[in-house]
Amino acid sequence: MATEFQASLECAAELDAKDGLASFRNDFEFPKTAGGDPFLYFCGNSLGLLPTAARDVVNQELEDWGNLAVEAHFRGKTPWYKYHEVFHENLGELVGGSPREIVVMNSLTVNLHLLMVSFYRPTATRYKIMVESPTFPSDLYAMKTQMRYHGIDPKEALIEVSPRQGEVTLREEDVLKLIHETGDSLALLMFGGINFFTGQWFPFRAFADAAHDVGAYAGFDCAHAAGNVPLDLHANDADFAVWCSYKYLNAGPGATSGAFIHERHATDVSLPRYAGWWGNDPDVRFRMHLEPEFKPVASADAWQLSNPSILAMAPLQASLDLFHRAGMPALRQKSESLTGFLEYLIDSRLSQKLEVLTPRTPSARGCQLSLKLKNDAQGLQKKLQESGVICDFREPDVLRIAPTPLYNSYTDVFQFVQKLEALLP
Numbered sequence: 001m002a003t004e005f006q007a008s009l010e011c012a013a014e015l016d017a018k019d020g021l022a023s024f025r026n027d028f029e030f031p032k033t034a035g036g037d038p039f040l041y042f043c044g045n046s047l048g049l050l051p052t053a054a055r056d057v058v059n060q061e062l063e064d065w066g067n068l069a070v071e072a073h074f075r076g077k078t079p080w081y082k083y084h085e086v087f088h089e090n091l092g093e094l095v096g097g098s099p100r101e102i103v104v105m106n107s108l109t110v111n112l113h114l115l116m117v118s119f120y121r122p123t124a125t126r127y128k129i130m131v132e133s134p135t136f137p138s139d140l141y142a143m144k145t146q147m148r149y150h151g152i153d154p155k156e157a158l159i160e161v162s163p164r165q166g167e168v169t170l171r172e173e174d175v176l177k178l179i180h181e182t183g184d185s186l187a188l189l190m191f192g193g194i195n196f197f198t199g200q201w202f203p204f205r206a207f208a209d210a211a212h213d214v215g216a217y218a219g220f221d222c223a224h225a226a227g228n229v230p231l232d233l234h235a236n237d238a239d240f241a242v243w244c245s246y247k248y249l250n251a252g253p254g255a256t257s258g259a260f261i262h263e264r265h266a267t268d269v270s271l272p273r274y275a276g277w278w279g280n281d282p283d284v285r286f287r288m289h290l291e292p293e294f295k296p297v298a299s300a301d302a303w304q305l306s307n308p309s310i311l312a313m314a315p316l317q318a319s320l321d322l323f324h325r326a327g328m329p330a331l332r333q334k335s336e337s338l339t340g341f342l343e344y345l346i347d348s349r350l351s352q353k354l355e356v357l358t359p360r361t362p363s364a365r366g367c368q369l370s371l372k373l374k375n376d377a378q379g380l381q382k383k384l385q386e387s388g389v390i391c392d393f394r395e396p397d398v399l400r401i402a403p404t405p406l407y408n409s410y411t412d413v414f415q416f417v418q419k420l421e422a423l424l425p
């Protein structure tokens, strides 16, 4: 790939001209600098941009509320009673699950807890959870408090897998070995799909198989993977996965999260879970007090508790429509090339000044590159912002740059590296 690149604006412009997905950029709204120019935006790993069509989708719900009020549950354009069902197909297509395996509900950490209620049921001998380090804090809090809720000390039960001394990413063989060594005491392997800090993409199938070999469940937090890389959750035999919809899925701040539950569990109505009326069989849900016993629907929808926020779900319709039109295979192809271009420019112009922490193999990463700076990464991020670039800083010394194939261009990437080079001592 790298051989077709040159470190020039002409090369970037030529790559943009050949990019079949280039026009999707026009479907998004970019924040503007004080001077009125769009920012170079590389923060889709934190909050994705607004798809313009989301305005109409949200307005439609406001219209239905105004015009129909309670009647919109059944007569709205997308009837609210079944609103979550419209995502089964499109979202399933994006993450590799059948409609029965997909549910849109709550927010991410809530879903992680709800799924651990079903998939972390420790016994006297099988009670450990294995997770990659560094772990996103919310996930860590969720795991530790689940343990304490069961009367288990996280110091004994939580296994955090760290990179080898002197290395920054995990080696597949080390994780597999540790899973086998932990053996019968492992209850749950709970890994990020893509690590939030390093951008490392983990081999789901190998990890899930190893977890299953020792009798454990395999769950993945795909916050940094959903909408970023093709996931094939069912084919990779994940027991469950959760993700948020406001990062690469561009569904807005606090947008309703998603979850995947493998069919072998999703259709098992006897699984222990927390229940609420929205997880009940929809045919009898509105019989209210005439149905005192919870009858879970035989799908991932059974994990829903409450009637959902329509306004927090609506933008996901606009976003998934764009993903469907672009197609994940084409997006992934562009993504590898776009991030490859960023890597090429950094290697050819900035290699003395910073270190790329993210794996160099495209199959072991998504779109993000994590750049370790020699000094004052935070100050640099501020200066970048003043010069028209939005990217994020992570303690202690890392900038995360996420060129997304839906709305970033090769020219964006080139201009970013120009600005970064000018600001580095």
Ligand SMILES: *Cc1c(COP(=O)(O)O)cnc(C)c1O
Residues within 6 Å of the ligand: 107, 108, 109, 110, 136, 138, 139, 192, 196, 221, 223, 224, 244
């Ligand atoms: C973004 C992110 C979260 C955020 O959780 P919310 O419940 O949506 O606030 C949690 N875990 C990971 C791994 C994340 O990347």
